[in-house]
Amino acid sequence: MACRRPRLCWWLASTALGLLAIKLFTASVGLVDDPTRLLVVHPWPSPHNELILDSLEGSKLVVLARDENGFVGQGLYEFVTRYLWWPPLLPLSACAWLRFRKRREPAQNTRG
Numbered sequence: 102m103a104c105r106r107p108r109l110c111w112w113l114a115s116t117a118l119g120l121l122a123i124k125l126f127t128a129s130v131g132l133v134d135d136p137t138r139l140l141v142v143h144p145w146p147s148p149h150n151e152l153i154l155d156s157l158e159g160s161k162l163v164v165l166a167r168d169e170n171g172f173v174g175q176g177l178y179e180f181v182t183r184y185l186w187w188p189p190l191l192p193l194s195a196c197a198w199l200r201f202r203k204r205r206e207p208a209q210n211t212r213g
Contacts, residue, residue, distance in 0.1 A: 110196070117189035124186040128152045129178065130162065140166040140178065150182040 125146040130139040131153050141152075141162040154160070166172035 113189060113193055113196075117193045120181065120186040120189060124148070124150065124182050127165075127178075127182070128162075129172075129175065130154055130157075132156070137167060137169050138171045138175065139164050140172045140175075150179075 125148070126142055126144075128141055128143055128147070128150050129152070130141050131137070131151075132139075133153060133155050139157075139162075141164050143163075144161050157164070166174070172178075
C-alpha cells in the first residue's frame with residue numbers, strides 16, 4: 102500500500118529523524134568553575150543533553166556555539182531536546198506499524 106500523501110510522509114519522517122538526531126548527538130556543556138555554556142555535537146549517541154566537563158582538551162566534541170551567559174537559542178534548544186523531539190515519532194511509528202501489519206495480511210483470492 103502506497104502512502105496517500107507522500108510529501109507529508111517524507112516531511113514527517115525527515116522531521117522526526119532530524120529531531121531525533123538533535124536529541125541524540127548534541128549537548129549543552131558546562132565547564133567546572135566556568136560560567137561558559139557550549140552547544141556541542143558529540144560522536145556517540147546519548148539521551149543526556151546536559152554535560153559538565155573539567156576540560157574540552159582531548160575530547161572529540163565539536164563546538165557549535167559558545168557564550169558566557171548561555172548560547173543563543175539555549176531556551177529553544179532545551180525545549181526541543183526535552184519535549185519536542187518525541188511527538189513526531191508517534192505518528193511515524195503508527196504508520197510503520199500499519200504498513201507492517203498490512204504486509205503480513207495474506208493476499209486475497211481474486212478469482213470469481
